[in-house]
Amino acid sequence: MKATVLVRLKSEVLDPQGDAVRRALGKLGFEGVKGVRVGKLIEIDLDDAAGPDVKARLEKMADEMLANPVIEDFEIKL
Amino acid sequence: MKATVLVRLKSEVLDPQGDAVRRALGKLGFEGVKGVRVGKLIEIDLDDAAGPDVKARLEKMADEMLANPVIEDFEIKL
Numbered sequence: 001m002k003a004t005v006l007v008r009l010k011s012e013v014l015d016p017q018g019d020a021v022r023r024a025l026g027k028l029g030f031e032g033v034k035g036v037r038v039g040k041l042i043e044i045d046l047d048d049a050a051g052p053d054v055k056a057r058l059e060k061m062a063d064e065m066l067a068n069p070v071i072e073d074f075e076i077k078l
Numbered sequence: 079m080k081a082t083v084l085v086r087l088k089s090e091v092l093d094p095q096g097d098a099v100r101r102a103l104g105k106l107g108f109e110g111v112k113g114v115r116v117g118k119l120i121e122i123d124l125d126d127a128a129g130p131d132v133k134a135r136l137e138k139m140a141d142e143m144l145a146n147p148v149i150e151d152f153e154i155k156l
Contacts, residue, residue, distance in 0.1 A: 006119050021120070021144070030139050032125035039119035041084050042099070047110035061108050066099070 001046050003058055004077040007067045008039040042066055054078070079124050081136055082155040085145045086117040120144055132156070 009015050018036040025033045044061075046054065055076060062074040087093050096114040103111045122139075124132065133154060140152040 008119065008121070018120075024143060025139055028139075028143060030135065033122060034125060035123035037121045039121070041086065041117035041119040042096075043086070043115045043117070044111060045113040047112060057108065061103060061106075065102060065106060 001048055001054070001078070003044045003046060003054070005042040005044065005058065005062050005066050006039060006075040006077070007042065007062070007072050008074075009037060010071055010073055013071045039072075040066075079126055079132070079156070081122045081124060081132070083120040083122065083136065083140050083144050084117060084153040084155070085120065085140070085150050086152075087115060088149055088151055091149045117150075118144075 009018075015037050017038045021038060022033055022036040025036070044058070055078060058076045058078075062076065063069055067074040093115050095116045099116060100111055100114040103114070122136070133156060136154045136156075140154065141147055145152040
């Protein structure tokens, strides 16, 4: 089975990469871009024997390794 | 309005970052992880005056700047 973990910087954390993208889009002539935030899209292919606790396991993975809980939030999609 | 651009490596492109995450998850004791792919989650805040052609504009942004079309595919969510 496939699972997706979306990792975003917390809203109160500055995102210099996103700001650079916003400015670059403006320079390329794309108007009306008020803000850009860049996060991670992590797609995980799991054994089908993953079992009913798969969401709890994914939350543990995200909390311990995929995201930095000090500055990032994560969302799990099954 | 908010739009999301998901950028993924094409399936035929190797993903060393994803492989490193897969191995690290195994070392941390998470079993059953067959594969991991890491992509980008780009969230764009657009002027509400973006208009009906907003999807076409986002596709142009993604094609010209947010993704590298040689090795990456993108998906736009409004």
